[in-house]
Amino acid sequence: MEHEDQKLLQSSQTEQRDYNRKEETHGPRSCSKKDSNRAFQDIPECNEGDMIVCGRSKDICNRSVMHLSYQEELTVNEEPTAQMKYEDHKPTENSCEEAKDNKRDEIDEITRIHGLLSEKSGKIEPEVTCYITGPSITVEYLECRIINDMSSLVVEDSEELVSNIISVACFDSGNVISFPINIAIPYTARYRGNYRDIMVKVTDTNFQSSYLTPISFEGYQGHQKGTFAEVKSCQLGIFSVVSCLKKETFTVPTSGLSQKLSMDSRISLNYPPETFSSPVIMQLKVQPVEPSLISILKAKYDVYQSVVSTSPLVHIQHPSSQPFNKSVSVILPCPPNPEKKKQGDATEKGRASSATFTRVTSAHHLRAMSASVRKHRENISESLKLLGYRCKEEEWVVLDDVIVRTARNGLVSFEIDEYLESFIAIRLSFAMDNTHLVLFIRALEEAIHSTMANIILYRKTEYPDKIVVLLVPSKELKWDLQSLREEGYFGPPEPTQQFQLREGEQVHFRFIGNIFASDDGKTFGKAYRLIFHSQRKPKLELQLKEVDEFGNYSSPHYKGTAVFYKMTREAITKNWDQPLLPDDYQHQSPLCKLALTLPKHEKLINRPQSTKRICTDSTEALWDNLLYWLAEELSEDNASLLSLHLPIRRSTLQLVRLKSPDNLTQQIYELLCFWKKNLPRSADKQRLLSRYLRKSGRSDLAEELRFKWENKEFTWQRHLMNAAD
Template structure:
């Protein structure tokens, strides 16, 4: 039966239902009306009970005798819209809708399920981001609150993990439900580095920061109009969710009969458990931590005692939950790169030997001939030549016979830490692979290839440094200003290997230095850099509040970013410079300090006792200000003598050169701050600057002072006797300069 045949339904209802629910099977949304109709049709059929029952019994007999006739009758009754009494007794009216719809009870219970996309406001992002998509009942979605809590990222990620998504918090409203049924959650993430040793997991953290892991059902696909990487999980718990990239976990189940297994993450690593290694079935969990050659090279550059180390194998983490000891030795094969200089040295020595041998041979023969040693027996000459060739070839064979050794280091427990296992012999299986027999449980182990012997303590120190450095990343702080608006800055915390890409991206956005990026320093995943501003420049993230401390949490696969506005603290500061000057101080805060200050915010005095990891110098160009000259310096008076004197000062300021003015200032009793104020007041007009200087000097003199006589004396001292005579003449004869005739008429 089609939906249009059901009374009370229309195409408009169907369309609205599809738009609202977006779930399969919603076209049968009017099933309750259908059930009422069926009940109305069934009422008159109940009046002829006896006949119907006899007819039903007869139909059963006929079904046994002639099934073909029964099928024809049933087809006819269906066309007429009638049912036999047997069918009416066996079929519950409430199940009629299920008969028409063909849906199970589980599908009926999920008829109100829908998918909702949650958007969150992320700090330092101009647009809201998709936090997650959840498929759940409508009542659950309407009472579910999703928030971005990226400030807690330092506490939800471990050293061996890398955060690749936002940290989102899920909780119900106060009046909402308290139990979450199993729902589907899809979290977008961005992982740039995966590799064969890494795996993507969803980490769930509770209120006490206790974490558990969920394996995603899928990692790639579409979510609405978005295409990319999405971690899809099934969960029935609330908490803080994040997608992390961590070491891949591989589980080995070793039966009593033994097991030979290559790891799926790296087939070069294999374990061979012989028969009866354990008395019963044992489960082991394995993780492999690769050690980058650059980490070893950096350690060798810093400390000379590690110069003999050639290479290392990956660091293997082995978890053995069972307390059973090893009854037999387990054969382990690990990759350990050979000495890269061995083959190269061998090739060079072979080539050098052929060349030098021929040269020495010709030289020796020539030497013997020149010395007239031809009378010696031929055998004696051959013996001498062999000795010379052996002496010339002995240093060239040194590269072919390097005294290499392989050492196994293991970590049994916290009490013993890393130790050298001298009793275990490590052998070369083939190029780049080593093998050894393991007869005890070790939590972690690795193999070191060295060109010469090294102290046991130094080897243990080396492995501890390598293990620690695998969790460290070299990073830089970048602080760039906007070219068009230098008061806008961005601050980035990026890994050093991505520095060039980050700088190029900033330049495309219109940002550039100075200052230059900071020197690189070490950071662990989740550690923070606290940024404070000092000097004559302050910063604000909202355009109002200044003097705050800004936090950048480091995550190797994410790009922490701050967008700030800076301004000068004192507009009259840095008077001797065309720029305002300040400094950005960056302090490194460890995860231990962050964990201790979860309840109370971290204060600057908690970390300012240590030296900052970097200092970035900032400058701001000064803006040209139009400052109206104070009326106190415009000494216009109704007294003719005062007006004449003011006009003479104005005339004199136009006659003095810059060098004359500089020499004259030395004789005038003026403070340095006054001269600086005059420069700010009239930055581009030299005549106005000299005039203001003379006005300040004139105002500070006593009324009884003979101002013309003092000024003419100063002019004579700077070598301008001509101006002194002209000034005296104008003053005595009351001659106003031409450019101040307006002043005379005003008087």
């Protein structure tokens, strides 16, 4: 069946390409109202549980909206009492009135909307995958699945995934698909901007991709309101919504053209007449360069200190077989040197002051003048360089023969007479050799396509064995930590140091030491992965468990380490269909590590009545009683002062806090028990503890402790009564 589905996908690509050439105006759709008592007689029945009809609501023009949850086989179980209303697949004007007058006995083409749902692990209710509108005979046999594990193979460097990866296929090989169909995919995009656009990416079985422009973004799909990317498609396959660089297409006639880009009006290209011997279609993309990226590169490498600013990175496509008959003038924005602007402001301020006050010549003034002259000489060496990427050489080159001039208001202009796949202008404060310029643009390209990220591993406060692992962009780390704390997750450990990741790269991790984890509560010791997408935050909920319950015997915690490894997209492409094994990472250097602890559980031993232990030492029982009484009486400030006087190590204090993070009384009690345990048997514990209480400002408790000790007075606390029960 899969082989026939592949044939169906491949055969439909030709129809998709032909369809994409047509320009259609998508206006309001009219519909015809059919008899509500008519239903399909040829829909096969299915066993109970094959399909769940979650709900139905009426759309505009009485279109039926059904939410379907696919489990093993997708078939339709029609209830005898269910009534459905359909719309005509080929509506015409006044079709609603014609349907009332002309009721046909047979319905050839019917349009229906199906909300296809897919169940995700850990969620009680299934998630809406997409909405498909098309002929009912087609929609009924479509199967939709979420395949987010393949997202690394779908996205490219300049793209950002903003939706689930969904697969739409026909599970009945004998059914003929009637194209086109409308597919609406829910998505969430946090960052847009003038340079980016939302597109639907369609990938076939050979991982060849094409892009569809959505015909609508916001509104209702069925009874659900939200943000949807709706496209009209003539093929099935893998669909995803991506945020990609906006593409601008225009035709350069033989008479010439002066074109300003809509995404940034400061960028313009002027093609003189007869630049090309025949009309040429041009496609441009503009990648903005954040000043912070340049600052990061300058901080990492001293050799790039001369770089002041850059223009946006311009990507251009046109037939390279068409030679340039004339040079093309290009204008790009390239911010000026801010130090030069400050110097100009200072000069103007000095001129204004000299017009008011008499200038006094001194040695200090002469030194200032000489420094100003030196600065002026340095500014004279400021230069502009143009770098281009040539397809034939497949590398970046410095175009020394191209003169880049400074225009008004931070603009630069130059002329090119050859085909460059990409180009960028760089402003330098002083001379820089071409080798380092090429290295800089390579590093800048890598930084543009990368994002700084952190890994968070937090645990539930009330369930220390329940953890959550997130891979988040560094710029959103503060908000993600706050959100996790609101959900009841806290550290330690703290988040990792930030590191660079590209879109679609993966972080694999495993646990070593005396702790391992499971995502289903049954299988432990596996390796796990998080796929990085800058606008989607992968999240894993795991359960920790000790490997050896008798390990770490000298510690109140089991100890382990989470080790993280980075997997590039190139490595993922080679082994994407292979299962993850811990041994696969032995040859790699870890990206980072996080130390973990798991509290030990107190073992309850059920003994017969005849073998139960009976405490015969009344002194120990009295001390246990008095220490817990003190723990209840001391406040947090009193405990802090007392801990300064008690001969206890700092590591012991940290261990006590970790053992009972939310119970102050238990912390103080554990602290006093540690102190008493380290004393020799012959020590006068009451006298020593009374002295420490007086030093911490609680003389009243010191006297009461002495009285209780001398009179052997027990105070029945709640914890003792619970223990007795």
